Amino acid sequence: MKYYLLAASVLFASGADVVDANMVDYVNTSVDPTIEIAQKIPELMKVYGVSGLAATAVKGDKVLFSQGFGVTSDGQSYSSSTSCGLYSATKVLASLTYANLAKDGRINMEGELADYIEDAPEAWRKIPFYRLLNHTSGITMAVNKSWFGELVSNPSTQNADIYQKVRDIPLDYKPGEFSRYRQSGYAVAEMILKNKLGVSFADIALEYLTSPANMTNTKHPSVSDDSQPAFLLSAGGFVTTADDMSKLFIGINNGAVIAPQEWKAFLLNQDYRFKDYSLGSLIEERDGILTMGHSGGGARANIRYAPDEKVGVMICTDDRSNKGLAIPLARMLMHEIVTGEVPPLPLLTAFGDYKAMNGVDIISVYKQAKERADGYDFSDAEALLNNIGYTFLSDKRVEDAIQVFKLNVQEHPNSGNVYDSLGEAQLTAGDKLGALASYQQAVALDPHNQGAAKAVKKLLQEK
Incomplete structure (x- = not known):
């Protein structure tokens, strides 16, 4: 199941009216020198691909x-x-x-x-x-x-x-x-x-x-x-x-x-x-x-x-x-x-252009970032990994998506949503047994997940 917290580009991409973030002069005015995060806004905009x-x-x-x-x-x-x-x-x-x-x-x-x-x-x-x-x-x-x-x-x-x-x-x-x-x-x-x-x-x-x-x-x-x-x-x-x-x-x-x-x-x-x-x-x-x-x-x-x-x-x-x-x-x-303390940066800043990476790269960068947890904010890690996985899936890089979703399952084993996402990728890859197991776990953790429940029912009928 997709998260849209970090996937607004999926919802709102519209072609010609999107400004290329790499071509933008980000700083229009000076920022408050006493607030370090305010000074980092241009850098964060580049990482997130936000033009203004x-x-x-x-x-x-x-x-x-x-x-x-x-x-x-x-x-x-x-x-x-x-x-x-x-x-x-x-x-x-x-x-x-x-x-x-x-x-x-x-x-x-x-x-x-x-x-x-x-x-x-x-x-x-x-x-x-x-x-x-x-x-x-x-x-x-x-x-x-x-x-x-x-x-x-x-x-x-x-x-x-x-x-x-x-x-x-x-x-x-x-x-x-x-x-x-x-x-x-x-x-x-x-x-x-x-x-x-x-x-x-x-x-x-x-x-x-x-x-x-x-x-x-x-x-x-x-x-x-x-x-x-x-x-x-x-x-x-x-x-x-x-x-x-x-x-x-x-x-x-x-x-x-x-x-x-x-x-x-x-x-x-x-x-x-x-x-x-x-x-x-x-x-x-x-x-x-x-x-x-x-x-x-x-x-x-x-x-x-x-x-x-x-x-x-x-x-x-x-x-x-x-x-x-x-x-x-x-x-x-x-x-x-x-x-008065400068907070850790979003985990996304550790990945840079993750679209140029493969599943193994994502796992490696994630583990390195985790080793210096004081440097990054991991509170949105589940949503970010889910978004990366779906980015790969939409680009038909199914195996890379599966690797990222499996990492998300490993890191967030109590989340029904991460199993739901893994099941979708496994089903896309033709692994019906793997998908069934993932969807069943998604339902076990979140009984209200009707999409996963329907997938379980369909896959059981096809066995």
């Missing part, structure tokens, strides 16, 4: 830096005022907005949908409002339905149109049983805001976020472009700039947007959290640093905020060849700013 990005970091009432590097997908120089998409990282704006609405008593997060939607389906009636925002409602996904394309292409589409489409579809799971990524909940929540408060999400975000923080370049395109349908605004689609995001972090730190500890308490409410996911935010604790935030666009954008230290970091790029740099870069910047 904007980044900002704030601590307390000080903007540590707000800068652009390289070029946009259309060849323009990135700067701190270059607009870039937040994609699903827009949910950070939603999280802050709903935290304010709840604080002011304008929305009851525990209120049942029956209290908000007059014709709510019977299966929905007792679902509390907060489940719409942490993906635990069970309401079916809309974006993968055949009719969703028609809604997107219609400028007059409203959130109520999504509600009408999904209301009669059975719930995907019992409310509260799982947290599975569903944009539909955000559409229903926006519909409720419109019906209850008489204003759109864009209006409320302006009231609570962009106006108090004086953010002049953060908005959803539909606000100024009538050809864009105004729905699912809180789930994704806002654009911003590095300068505007620095203003947002300052606005949180000084309480103009919301007090940091109020936002933290809102998100850490155990009723609202499902494992590491809360209302529009992933809760992460690394190296003793608690952060809230969200990534988006196949990791083309990433926002992390540490409420206890009042540190905020945002990375965004429109580069379609982005391989997920926004996630480790934000982590590294956060670590150095909070602790």
Whole structure:
């Protein structure tokens, strides 16, 4: 099974509009000399194949830096005022907005949908409002339905149109049983805001976020472009700039947007959290640093905020060849700013151009890197090896892929996903017995892996 954390190039490669990262002058402005990771951004961009990005970091009432590097997908120089998409990282704006609405008593997060939607389906009636925002409602996904394309292409589409489409579809799971990524909940929540408060999400975000923080370049395109349908605004689609995001972090730190500890308490409410996911935010604790935030666009954008230290970091790029740099870069910047210690570099930097390597080379480099574990961050090793394996597999280098997947199994024996990936490669190589064993182990470790379960059933029938 593919990971897309480090495989955004698979999702977004589009040929002519991708800028060759090797031809880019990465440094547009000087970087903060006191932050070593900031100085390494151009080097990291080359390793990841990212042609341009904007980044900002704030601590307390000080903007540590707000800068652009390289070029946009259309060849323009990135700067701190270059607009870039937040994609699903827009949910950070939603999280802050709903935290304010709840604080002011304008929305009851525990209120049942029956209290908000007059014709709510019977299966929905007792679902509390907060489940719409942490993906635990069970309401079916809309974006993968055949009719969703028609809604997107219609400028007059409203959130109520999504509600009408999904209301009669059975719930995907019992409310509260799982947290599975569903944009539909955000559409229903926006519909409720419109019906209850008489204003759109864009209006409320302006009231609570962009106006108090004086953010002049953060908005959803539909606000100024009538050809864009105004729905699912809180789930994704806002654009911003590095300068505007620095203003947002300052606005949180000084309480103009919301007090940091109020936002933290809102998100850490155990009723609202499902494992590491809360209302529009992933809760992460690394190296003793608690952060809230969200990534988006196949990791083309990433926002992390540490409420206890009042540190905020945002990375965004429109580069379609982005391989997920926004996630480790934000982590590294956060670590150095909070602790004062320079963190280890991402494991990917040890490999360089891994596409020019074979399976044996990958194993050798990995083992050498592991011997100096203080120099590299191995937290994403499973995802990276998986991505390399699938890169080889897509290039029809099946044996190299199998070697890499076997290394991943050896290093992460408790992950069902790595066995799933190995099984796929073995099946491609015609090794049905090996594939069966791998898929069976994948199911044993992850009983919810329906793809592996189907593969097991099919291979058993063929024996």
